[in-house]
Amino acid sequence: MTWVEVDSEAELRELLGEVMPRAATKDRPRLLQPDRDWLAASPFCLIATSAPDGTCDVSPKGDPAGFTYVIDDTTIAIPDRPGNRRADGFHNILANPHVGLIYVIPGRGETLRINGRARLVREAPFFDAMVVKGHRPQLALVVEVEQIFFHCAKAFMRSGLWKPESWNPDALPSHAKLVKSVQEIEESVDDLERYYSASNYESKLYNA
Secondary structure (H helix, E strand, O other): OOOOOOOEEEEHHHHHHHHHHHHOOOOOOOOOHHHHHHHHHHOEEEEEEOOOOOOEEEHHHHHOOOOOOOEEEEEEEEOOOOOOOOOHHHHHHHHHEEEEEEEEEOEEEEOEEEEEEEEEEEOOOHHHHHOOOEEEEOOOEEEEEEEEEOOOOHHHHOOOOOHHHHHHHHHHHOOHHHHHHHOOOOOHHHHHHHHOHHHHHHHHHHOO
């Protein structure tokens, strides 16, 4: 079958139809109290960044609920925690500050979306408020909010993401086996199983 691409905004709009008025007017430029409440309840977000050449990255961030620090109605801060040190998103932000965030609350299908401009900060008074299990972040991502809105639950409903009966974590081999199958590394599968074990990860969540 021949592929038929969409190559214009007019064609896209013809396929999708007109935007519903409620959807067209739902974004706002600053946090309101419901937004603050959502951030206080959310333990997880995804941060999308882009390099100047257009290559993209999406990075997950997670901590106890309320980990995002609200500085004011147009500014939030996200603490950085120990990781693999690739810092792909941070490298992008140094060259292109535009970011997109999606905040998730487990069990809720709706999400909170924030678009804005970000910068990396290595010290600020609010760092003391972001200490978790003795870990004070070395870096924080400060986001100047330009657009914020709630997103509907349809994607979560279609995927059945929060329905335990739909979960099948054993559909694929263990993470250690997957890593060994796609990377040329010296560690054995047994070594990787120990490294990726929950107990080993737990001991390093807030320790570099």
